[in-house]
Amino acid sequence: MKPIQVGLLGIGTVGSGTFNVLQRNQEEIKRRAGRGIEITMVADLDTARARAAVGEAVQVVGDARAVIANPDIDIVIELIGGYGIARQLVLEAIAAGKHVVTANKALLAVHGTEIFAAAEQQGVMVAFEAAVAGGIPIIKALREGLTANSIQWIAGIINGTTNFILSEMRDKGSDFATVLKEAQRLGYAEADPTFDIEGVDAAHKVTLMSAIAFGIPVQFDKAHVEGITKLAAQDIKYAEQLGYRIKLLGITRRAAAGIELRVHPALVPSKRLLANVEGAMNAVVVHGDAVGTTLYYGKGAGSEPTASAVIADLVDITRLHTANAAQRVPYLAFHPNAMSDHLDVLPMREVVTSYYLRLRVADQAGVLAKVTGLLAEAGISIDAVLQREADEVGGEGSTQTDLIILTHDTREGTLDDAMVELQALPTVLAPIVRIRKEELS
């Protein structure tokens, strides 16, 4: 049988990696897939770059639509990125009856409902293993490996840039701005790092995992998104002393009232494997009611790790492109006519978790009693208190100190209200730092 023909839209880092790995391992991949898989056509605005990447044997065009219009092409890989032209091209490829593989988390987290509906209508597959956690086969684990489970929660380190920055901040005691510059110099952060450091990229990814885990539509607009730009080296140090590391987590959880969907820095107990995922690595913890806690770890970005995921999708499609819908795995794990319609994404005030609070307070008698009394009145239960010596915090003769409080599980709205009251205390001298704490047990 002749190889299945693949067209590639956009040949940057991941595209080149995909082409190279497919070439290098073609014999082994064919032995697995039962049929050869070949990229026969590449579209890139920079045709010279494309030509340099793929050599003379592959057709190179500047117009992506020429790929979509080619009747010999069975599968289109979209590696352009973004919500704009990528959305248009993916929809056109689907309309042309092509199966689509994409690494575009932003596109699917925002326009997934439209795209999957179009694909269902046309009877084509849209595969996106590469969109979440790079080379880690987490989409496959969630969609197929854990189908027995009522999934309870997912918590993941799903952005390598921010994890690299947090690891460096902890290792070197440096502040955010310094480490960001270093990360940019090393290529771990982009020139415009906004999507990474503000948590948007992680929110795209956790939105996709949430939909797959709970059978709900993608709802990126309802995700709570908080980055790491405001994290102080001081809090990383205090957390360490209390037995925690701070990680940027993408979290989604099935609560009684609905689904939690949130990205923010969080204290994680140091003894958890997830807390020990360092540098640019990714890891996702999935808790199912039957399987318990499982963890998936690997490279979340980069040329060949991401290519590994793209090609796994190509192999799946090569096997199943002649299958019918019932024989294929549903786009978002649940059959389109069996999605949940009653699981709303909860507003942050309804989320229940525990907290780390740091209060800069006047170093005088009665402050701790006042603060803890106020929390008690609000029904917020305290897990631990760390009061620093004023001298250590503010230097010799300081009249200020840091009061660190770890709470037990609390509804966020309750804590928000209590924080307003705490902030109003005359002995609280600076804006209170609040970081969520996830025990992941």
Place this chain on the structure above:
Amino acid sequence: MKPIQVGLLGIGTVGSGTFNVLQRNQEEIKRRAGRGIEITMVADLDTARARAAVGEAVQVVGDARAVIANPDIDIVIELIGGYGIARQLVLEAIAAGKHVVTANKALLAVHGTEIFAAAEQQGVMVAFEAAVAGGIPIIKALREGLTANSIQWIAGIINGTTNFILSEMRDKGSDFATVLKEAQRLGYAEADPTFDIEGVDAAHKVTLMSAIAFGIPVQFDKAHVEGITKLAAQDIKYAEQLGYRIKLLGITRRAAAGIELRVHPALVPSKRLLANVEGAMNAVVVHGDAVGTTLYYGKGAGSEPTASAVIADLVDITRLHTANAAQRVPYLAFHPNAMSDHLDVLPMREVVTSYYLRLRVADQAGVLAKVTGLLAEAGISIDAVLQREADEVGGEGSTQTDLIILTHDTREGTLDDAMVELQALPTVLAPIVRIRKEELS
């Protein structure tokens, strides 16, 4: 569409878990699978136990062949275990055109070739996610998630009993026999723990992973199998001081001359996630040429974690039972007519790895020079040496001490020969302890 009907052979811990999880999550599983999945018939020699587990609505029989003969049953789950009657029943189920799900690693590691050939002939699936690492979807990751890769090596903690024992030995400084008794009392070790502590169970599992990773037939008879019964608390302590933990690993590696396939205790750098997998948990590290290092962690045994894997297989079969062979994932990842015929399993003497050696030596001048000189002559390069004070080792006035040597990568045969010479030295006073060391980098 009416539910797909499943017959269960053997309803112990995992069987009950499978029945219970299928019941509890039936609505969610159906929304994923596109069709209900029901266990409608159970066979167990202890029909009273079976009846107690499944209630009145399910047909209970004492004869497994009645399940196989039932034309309404599409899938047979084999949870009897062992090589004997289980082999016969699996072959009969296949002959009767039933798809088979099994958790029986022993059966497949030894008789896999026969069983998969029979299944191919009949056009039925044989799925075995539950056979390796319990609830962790590692078979799916290897067979489907990493298809882009030329897999380089796999190293796994794939036996919970031994990992529990090693964790306890380290935590408490206790010796093997003491901890084994404790593990038996707690239910982490069976009354006859031989298969676990001698490494046989881990060898069954790594044999299956090796076949899937490299496209070779299952060859349990060629695996090197070494358990943990001879491990001394002292070596766990020395390893710790050198920055390592000792784990029982199942390892398979693609070397230039062939495939390594081995189970033995090994020093693993403490900073690796794998070294921090404690208690009865399992984890598997897979290194692919494109994806790099990935890790999969979770519960490797137990009722519902294993049921999670069994049911994932049921869902896959429910989707694909009407598909043709080209649309299904090959039994051992590679299509049966595209298995490797040139990758032999290497004898242990041809394995290349690094080593921890402990020599009980006379505490006198020149011993270290003699030992290291002998290693140098053999071409074995030394990474680190730890020489203990005689007083610490043997008590006040002791004339003996421990010499610990870490080597760089060495061919095992070369080391074997050198050890014979070392052992013959008059200043080497006891049998040399040799433990392999795996950097996993």
